[in-house]
Amino acid sequence: MNRLAFLAATLVLVAALIGVQHLTRVDPDQRNFEIFTEMAYSHAAESFSPNAHFADRKTLQPLVAGVVPRGTTPFPYGDGPDEARRAGEDLSDPLPEADDATAARGAELYRIYCALCHDARGEGRGPIVQHGMLPPPSLHAARALQMADGEMFHVLTRGQGNMAAYAAQLDPTERWMVVRHIRRLQREDQ
Ligand code: HEC
Numbered sequence: 001m002n003r004l005a006f007l008a009a010t011l012v013l014v015a016a017l018i019g020v021q022h023l024t025r026v027d028p029d030q031r032n033f034e035i036f037t038e039m040a041y042s043h044a045a046e047s048f049s050p051n052a053h054f055a056d057r058k059t060l061q062p063l064v065a066g067v068v069p070r071g072t073t074p075f076p077y078g079d080g081p082d083e084a085r086r087a088g089e090d091l092s093d094p095l096p097e098a099d100d101a102t103a104a105r106g107a108e109l110y111r112i113y114c115a116l117c118h119d120a121r122g123e124g125r126g127p128i129v130q131h132g133m134l135p136p137p138s139l140h141a142a143r144a145l146q147m148a149d150g151e152m153f154h155v156l157t158r159g160q161g162n163m164a165a166y167a168a169q170l171d172p173t174e175r176w177m178v179v180r181h182i183r184r185l186q187r188e189d190q
Pocket residue numbers: 110113114115116117118128134135136137138139141143144152155156160161162163164166178179182
């Protein structure tokens with residue numbers, strides 16, 4: 001009988017403890033008891049901490065050669081006109097057949113990112129030129145007319161001379177849409 005009373009008292013005490021912990025926990029959405037917490041919280045190394053497991057003793061390891069990070073498109077061309085020409089020989093407009101939505105988006109992106117220098121028609125007299133910047137070459141001049149699509153894509157991706165790269169602002173699809181828009185502007189000439 002005594003043992004039974006002791007057992008009952010212990011159970012009541014444990015139940016009371018669980019109850020108290022339940023009521024006083026900080027975040028009611030979280031679990032109560034955490035036993036063997038190593039299973040929930042792994043001991044991940046900090047990116048910049050030393051690490052004896054690797055030959056260079058660093059935690060953060062460089063990408064293995066040839067790896068393409070998820071969500072990125074490889075662009076194996078460096079800076080400069082020679083690389084731009086090489087891109088021009090290799091790459092062509094990968095977008096599906098022209099449709100109104102793509103055309104409208106290309107025009108919008110051009111208006112947002114390019115027209116301030118190149119102007120709406122591409123003649124190189126955008127508002128910034130009126131504020132003293134050297135005018136960019138006309139996109140209707142021989143050089144831009146003869147530029148291959150891929151070369152123009154390279155100019156947007158890597159920049160050219162005084163013009164900055166637009167790879168950070170426009171993803172590859174958007175850059176091709178803008179190239180198409182320039183082609184449309186050029187066709188309007190003829
Ligand atoms: C801040 C001004 C500025 C902006 C914004 C700008 N460009 Fe340019 N762009 C230039 C200048 C300046 C050059 C000439 C660069 C050089 O060769 O030194 C140039 C050159 C070019 C060329 C090559 C033309 C040629 O004949 O060599 C293309 C194509 C071009 N830009 C397209 C674009 C597109 C598309 C955008 C928008 C995504 C854009 N640019 C945004 C200033 C700008």
